[in-house]
Structure formats: C-alpha cells, structure tokens
Amino acid sequence: MLEVRNITKRYGIKLALDNVSAKFEPGKIHGILGPNGAGKTTLIRIINQIITPDDGGVYLNNRLMTREQLSSLGYLPEERGMYPNMTVSDFLLFMGSLRGLHKNESKAALDYWMEKFAIQEWRGKRIEELSKGMAQKVQFISTVFHNPDLLILDEPFSGFDPGNVKLMRGILREMKEEGKTILLSTHNMNSVEELCDHVVLIDKSKKILEGTVQEVKGYHSEKLYAVQFSGNMIAFATALWTGFDLVDKKIIGENRYIARVRMVGDSNFRSLLETLVPKIDIEGAWEELPSMEEVFIRETTVTH
Amino acid sequence: MKERLKSRSFLTMAVGGPLVVLFILYILFTASGGEEEHVRVLVSDPVETLESIIVPDSSGQIEYAFINSYVEPASFTSDPEYAGFDALLVVNEKVLSNNHVFFFQKKRLNSKIPLRIQRELEKRLEGLKAKEFTDLTLKEFLIVKHPLNLEVRDAYRPEELGNYKLAAYAGVVFGGIVFLFIFLFGMTILRSTSREKSSRIAEVLLATVKPGELMTGKLLGIGIAALIQFAVWTVLIFGGLLFFRSVFFPDMFDAANLVAGQEYTPYNDLVQLVYEQLNFGVMGTFFVLLLILGYLFYGGLFAALGAAQGSESDGQQFLIPLIFLFLIGIWSGWYVAENPDAELSFWLGIIPFTSPMVIMVNLGLGYESGELWHLLMAIVLLLLGILFNIGVAARVFKNALLVTGYRLRFGNLINWIFKKP
Numbered sequence: 001m002l003e004v005r006n007i008t009k010r011y012g013i014k015l016a017l018d019n020v021s022a023k024f025e026p027g028k029i030h031g032i033l034g035p036n037g038a039g040k041t042t043l044i045r046i047i048n049q050i051i052t053p054d055d056g057g058v059y060l061n062n063r064l065m066t067r068e069q070l071s072s073l074g075y076l077p078e079e080r081g082m083y084p085n086m087t088v089s090d091f092l093l094f095m096g097s098l099r100g101l102h103k104n105e106s107k108a109a110l111d112y113w114m115e116k117f118a119i120q121e122w123r124g125k126r127i128e129e130l131s132k133g134m135a136q137k138v139q140f141i142s143t144v145f146h147n148p149d150l151l152i153l154d155e156p157f158s159g160f161d162p163g164n165v166k167l168m169r170g171i172l173r174e175m176k177e178e179g180k181t182i183l184l185s186t187h188n189m190n191s192v193e194e195l196c197d198h199v200v201l202i203d204k205s206k207k208i209l210e211g212t213v214q215e216v217k218g219y220h221s222e223k224l225y226a227v228q229f230s231g232n233m234i235a236f237a238t239a240l241w242t243g244f245d246l247v248d249k250k251i252i253g254e255n256r257y258i259a260r261v262r263m264v265g266d267s268n269f270r271s272l273l274e275t276l277v278p279k280i281d282i283e284g285a286w287e288e289l290p291s292m293e294e295v296f297i298r299e300t301t302v303t304h
Numbered sequence: 305m306k307e308r309l310k311s312r313s314f315l316t317m318a319v320g321g322p323l324v325v326l327f328i329l330y331i332l333f334t335a336s337g338g339e340e341e342h343v344r345v346l347v348s349d350p351v352e353t354l355e356s357i358i359v360p361d362s363s364g365q366i367e368y369a370f371i372n373s374y375v376e377p378a379s380f381t382s383d384p385e386y387a388g389f390d391a392l393l394v395v396n397e398k399v400l401s402n403n404h405v406f407f408f409q410k411k412r413l414n415s416k417i418p419l420r421i422q423r424e425l426e427k428r429l430e431g432l433k434a435k436e437f438t439d440l441t442l443k444e445f446l447i448v449k450h451p452l453n454l455e456v457r458d459a460y461r462p463e464e465l466g467n468y469k470l471a472a473y474a475g476v477v478f479g480g481i482v483f484l485f486i487f488l489f490g491m492t493i494l495r496s497t498s499r500e501k502s503s504r505i506a507e508v509l510l511a512t513v514k515p516g517e518l519m520t521g522k523l524l525g526i527g528i529a530a531l532i533q534f535a536v537w538t539v540l541i542f543g544g545l546l547f548f549r550s551v552f553f554p555d556m557f558d559a560a561n562l563v564a565g566q567e568y569t570p571y572n573d574l575v576q577l578v579y580e581q582l583n584f585g586v587m588g589t590f591f592v593l594l595l596i597l598g599y600l601f602y603g604g605l606f607a608a609l610g611a612a613q614g615s616e617s618d619g620q621q622f623l624i625p626l627i628f629l630f631l632i633g634i635w636s637g638w639y640v641a642e643n644p645d646a647e648l649s650f651w652l653g654i655i656p657f658t659s660p661m662v663i664m665v666n667l668g669l670g671y672e673s674g675e676l677w678h679l680l681m682a683i684v685l686l687l688l689g690i691l692f693n694i695g696v697a698a699r700v701f702k703n704a705l706l707v708t709g710y711r712l713r714f715g716n717l718i719n720w721i722f723k724k725p
Binding site: 045048049050051067070071073075077079080081082083084095098099139142 | 500508509512706
C-alpha cells in the first residue's frame with residue numbers, strides 16, 4: 001500500500017503542501033482532486049521523487065519509498081512530453097529501456113499495446129506528426145509500458161474524444177482488477193464519479209476531504225430522495241402532507257413519474273416509504289446525492 | 305546517443321562534412337597551379353641599361369624579350385606586333401639612380417609574378433650598380449650583400465634544429481580545433497536540454513532518473529557521438545589527403561624538398577615541422593585527451609544554461625559570457641605562441657578555462673623534463689575544474705529543469721546555484 005504521511009513542502013515563503021496524509025490501497029482507483037494551485041502536482045512530484053518534501057515521507061508497504069522502487073511506477077504528467085523527432089516505436093522502446101525492460105520484453109509490450117489501441121500503423125510515424133489525441137495515447141502507453149504496479153495519471157483524458165475516454169476508462173478498470181494502485185488527478189468529475197473508489201481533496205495546500213465517493217457525497221447529503229412511481233400525482237402530493245417537501249417532479253410516461261422529495265424535521269427514508277406505499281405503486285426510490293462537481297465546488301469555496 | 309548516431313543530420317555531417325572539406329582543398333590545390341602560368345614579358349629598355357640580360361629563375365615561368373626603344377602602353381595593347389606578350393616592363397634611362405620601373409599587364413596576373421620579376425630585375429640592377437658605382441666585381445658585391453641568417457636556437461638545447469614559432473602555431477591550430485569541437489557539441493547539449501525542458505519530456509525522465517544522472521548521461525552520450533564524428537572526420541580527411549598525394553598532387557609535402565644546402569624557403573620549414581619536429585603521437589594523444597577533458601569542463605556549463613532557459617529563445621544573452629571564455633581561450637594560444645616564457649603564459653597554461661589550448665601550444669614547443677610538473681598541474685586542475693563545474697551545473701540543472709513560465713535573469717542563476725535542490 002502506498003501512503004503519504006505528514007507531507008509538507010514550501011517554495012520559499014509559499015506553502016505548497018501543509019501536513020498532508022493519505023493512504024492509497026492497491027486494487028483501487030484513487031482521485032486526487034483540487035482547484036488549480038492547490039498542491040496536487042506538488043504531491044504527485046513528491047510521490048515520484050522528482051522533488052523532496054520538507055517534512056514527512058512517502059511509504060510503500062510501510063517502508064520509506066526508495067528510488068529503486070520507481071521502476072514499478074508509471075507517471076503520466078499533465079504537460080505532455082515526448083521527443084518530437086523520434087518515431088512512436090523508438091520512443092516507446094526507449095522508455096521501456098529506461099524503465100529496465102529487456103529488448104525482447106519491450107518489443108512484446110510494444111506489440112501488445114499497439115494492438116490494444118489499434119494503432120499499429122503509427123509505429124513509424126514521428127511524434128511531431130501525431131495529433132494531440134494520438135500523442136496522448138502514445139504517452140499513456142509509455143506510462144504503462146513496463147506494467148507498473150503503481151500508476152499516477154495527471155489529467156489522462158485531456159485531448160481524448162468520448163470514444164477514447166471510454167476506451168481509457170475500460171483499461172483503467174482492467175488494471176484496477178489486476179490489483180494495481182491507480183492515482184488519478186483530474187478536473188473531470190464525471191470520470192471521478194465513474195471510476196474512482198476513493199478520493200482525496202486538496203485545497204490551498206491542505207487536505208480537506210478524504211473518503212469513498214459515496215462517503216464524500218454523503219457528507220453533503222441534503223436528505224433528498226427520488227421516488228419513481230405509477231399512479232396519481234395528486235394522491236402522491238397529498239400523502240406528503242407534513243414531514244416532506246415535494247421539490248419537483250418529472251413525467252416519464254402515462255401516469256408514471258419521478259418525484260424528488262426532501263425530508264423535513266425527523267423524517268427519514270423509511271417514514272417516506274411508509275407514507276407512500278399505501279397510496280401509489282412505487283417502482284423505485286433512491287437518495288439523490290450531490291454530484292462530485294457540486295461537492296467540489298462547495299468544498300473549495302468554503303474557508304477551511 | 306543511439307538516436308543521435310542514427311539521425312540524418314549526424315550522418316550527413318560525419319560523412320558529408322569531410323567530403324566538402326576535401327572538395328574545397330582539391331579546388332585550392334588545383335587553383336594554386338595557376339601559379340604555373342607561362343608569362344611573356346616585353347622589356348622596353350631604350351638605353352640598353354640591362355644589356356638585354358635578366359636571369360629568370362629555374363621555373364621557366366617567365367620569358368623576357370628586349371626592345372631597345374620606348375613602347376607606349378597604348379601601342380603595346382593595340383599593335384599586333386606585341387600581341388604575344390602578356391606584360392610590358394618599361395625601364396627608364398636613369399633606373400640605376402631612381403630605382404623606378406613600370407610594369408603594365410594586359411590581364412591581372414597572379415600577384416606572385418610581378419614580385420618574381422621585381423626580384424629578378426633587382427638582382428640584375430644590383431650587378432649593374434656594383435659595376436657603375438663601386439670598384440667591386442659582381443662576385444665581391446654579392447658577398448657583401450649576402451643576407452644575414454639569424455638562426456634561433458634554444459640555449460639549453462643548442463643542437464636542436466627547428467622553427468619554434470611554427471611549432472607553437474601548429475599547437476594553436478590543434479588547440480583551436482579542440483575549442484571548435486567543444487563549442488559545437490556544447491551548443492548541442494544546450495539545445496537538447498532546452499528542448500527537453502520546453503517539450504516537458506524532462507518531467508517524465510526525472511520520474512525515472514536523477515537529474516545528475518540525466519545531465520551526466522547527456523554529456524557522455526553527446527560526447528561519445530562527438531568523438532565518433534571526429535574520428536570519422538580524421539579518417540576521411542587524412543585518407544583523402546593521402547589519396548590526393550598519390551593521385552593528384554604527388555609533390556605535396558614531398559620530403560625530398562628538404563635537401564641540405566637548398567635555398568631557404570618557408571615551405572622547407574613547414575616540411576621540416578611536419579616530418580621532423582612535431583611529435584604527432586604525443587600531440588595526437590593529448591589532442592584527444594584535452595578534447596575530452598575540455599568538453600567535460602565546458603559541457604556542464606552548457607547543460608546548466610540549457611536547463612536554466614525559460615524558453616528556447618530565452619537566455620541567449622547568457623551565451624555571451626561562455627563565448628567570451630572561448631575567445632579568451634583562443635587568444636591565450638596566440639599569446640603563449642608569441643610569449644612562451646612570459647609569466648602570464650605560465651598561468652594561462654594551468655587555468656582550466658585556457659589550459660586545453662595552451663597545453664597544445666606548449667606541446668608544440670616541447671616540454672623539458674623539468675617542466676612536466678606544469679603539465680601535470682594543468683591536467684589535475686582541469687580535472688578538479690570538471691568536478692566543480694559539473695557539480696555547479698548539476699545544481700542549476702536540478703533546480704531549474706522543471707521551472708517554467710519565467711524570463712531568465714541573472715538572479716535566477718545565482719539563486720539556483722546556491723539553493724539546495
């Protein structure tokens with residue numbers, strides 16, 4: 001397991017990270033979120049040992065992480081960087097050798113990933129000839145080329161069309177199933193909702209939130225529930241007399257609705273169901289939590 | 305290094321460069337054969353001062369014909385009678401006292417032709433003056449006029465022959481080539497580092513290798529590629545010159561020209577320098593050694609500047625001090641060649657910025673056995689200088705490589721040098 005403990009980093013008088021700690025379990029996708037300038041990139045660079053913290057440390061399986069262990073790490077920085085004059089195959093083979101792969105291993109990995117992304121015809125193309133999305137694919141491949149156990153991806157979906165975003169998400173899920181630890185830094189909250197098992201939110205150098213996506217959303221629960229039913233809307237509204245506020249409704253078919261209801265006072269989901277069941281045919285009911293985007297905005301506009 | 309060796313530009317320069325040099329040399333050598341043009345000179349000597357005698361040199365390049373009347377330049381160029389002549393030499397009747405003649409040429413002859421004619425005419429007039437104004441015979445006069453031969457020799461090694469200045473300047477040439485290569489490949493390091501920074505590949509690399517390792521790898525990789533290119537250049541150019549000598553210019557550097565008693569010419573000095581004076585084994589060995597050490601000494605500075613640049617066009621003004629150091633290095637070669645035993649020459653020979661050049665000059669001049677400590681000190685200081693420069697450069701490299709979005713100022717450099725990475 002990867003763990004950052006009490007990480008503090010200053011650039012002159014500017015405090016970039018203030019006593020940040022977090023745990024990142026294997027077999028999960030962890031979101032590192034935060035507004036611009038919060039300290040996410042600094043934290044990532046510290047984990048990568050590109051820079052060293054002023055206090056605290058990075059631990060792998062309870063031991064201080066060493067440089068030798070970096071060979072089992074794959075890093076995709078936000079700013080894409082490749083050698084423009086190299087061909088795709090030469091660049092990937094070079095990155096493989098840099099990570100300690102033998103020639104045959106590199107060639108096998110090259111064949112595998114070229115086929116997986118269906119980009120075999122790009123082998124001989126120079127990097128500078130590729131479009132942004134194509135270059136992004138190649139750089140992602142260079143990140144996972146050596147089959148690392150720990151992946152750190154900074155804005156991996158930037159530059160991708162929806163089809164490729166879906167492809168990438170599928171690959172990340174596969175890697176998660178293989179037991180890899182994946183750290184994902186992104187502003188794409190849809191990806192966070194869809195992919196992340198666990199998130200850490202950093203703002204103004206401090207960690208302000210950590211937990212599973214459900215937990216984090218649950219912190220901001222507004223006790224709002226959606227009920228999908230068939231029946232009479234008036235009967236529904238009448239049944240809600242006290243203890244519940246009807247927020248809005250949506251017609252989804254003939255005499256079929258989705259209504260959103262907020263709890264008032266001591267009312268809860270159970271009491272809502274007890275109230276409604278005798279009056280209407282309930283097809284489904286669930287809690288309406290705020291989106292990660294809403295959570296992000298709320299958390300980063302509150303002074304901590 | 306592999307990418308560099310495979311690149312089209314490297315292969316073009318490695319092979320194309322020497323071919324271009326050889327082609328230019330071929331043109332130069334062939335063009336210098338223009339000196340062999342045959343010239344017919346009409347000597348207008350109205351009072352027959354010369355008695356129709358001018359002794360030309362053994363080359364047979366100049367042929368004189370005499371006319372005992374005054375010929376106008378206008379008729380010389382238009383009269384068919386004079387169509388076969390290339391130039392007109394007008395000797396006035398008072399030439400023995402006024403020492404003045406006119407030389408009219410129909411086309412612009414090689415500049416050496418008038419000089420040769422002047423020499424030959426002077427010899428003839430000297431004999432006539434001796435006869436006219438003195439009681440000396442021509443033979444006696446030539447004994448009086450014989451130029452003094454001041455032969456410079458080392459008081460500690462009086463038996464040794466050789467033109468030491470020429471040997472020193474041979475060292476300057478070697479040292480100049482060292483500095484040229486250092487500068488060219490230093491600029492390659494600078495551009496490569498700057499491009500890695502601006503393309504952001506540096507961050508990916510630093511997640512795998514330490515900044516010091518990255519910088520050292522770059523120095524070594526580009527350095528080895530430089531040596532390979534230099535080796536290819538040496539083999540091709542020397543091979544080409546040997547080929548020229550055997551096929552096109554068989555007299556080139558012919559040691560048979562160095563014959564005892566032959567009249568002194570600068571050409572003989574050059575042949576003697578090449579064949580007898582210079583120890584090419586020692587010069588060649590130190591040339592390669594100083595190329596490597598000088599490159600490592602300066603290479604770190606180029607890497608640091610490349611890492612410090614905010615953008616590729618930024619920091620150009622910081623290249624000026626580096627260029628200035630190179631110019632001082634080249635100047636030091638000239639200074640030591642002219643003043644080999646000056647005190648400043650001693651210090652220039654051990655200061656690492658200038659020692660690669662000065663050591664080559666001193667090798668041309670020759671180190672005494674008692675002076676070898678000076679050479680050793682220079683090498684040791686150069687090695688220490690390399691460690692220091694690479695240390696400072698690595699610090700700037702580590703601190704600056706990932707920093708972007710700024711215009712490079714002197715304060716940035718100072719800050720990065722003293723800031724712990």
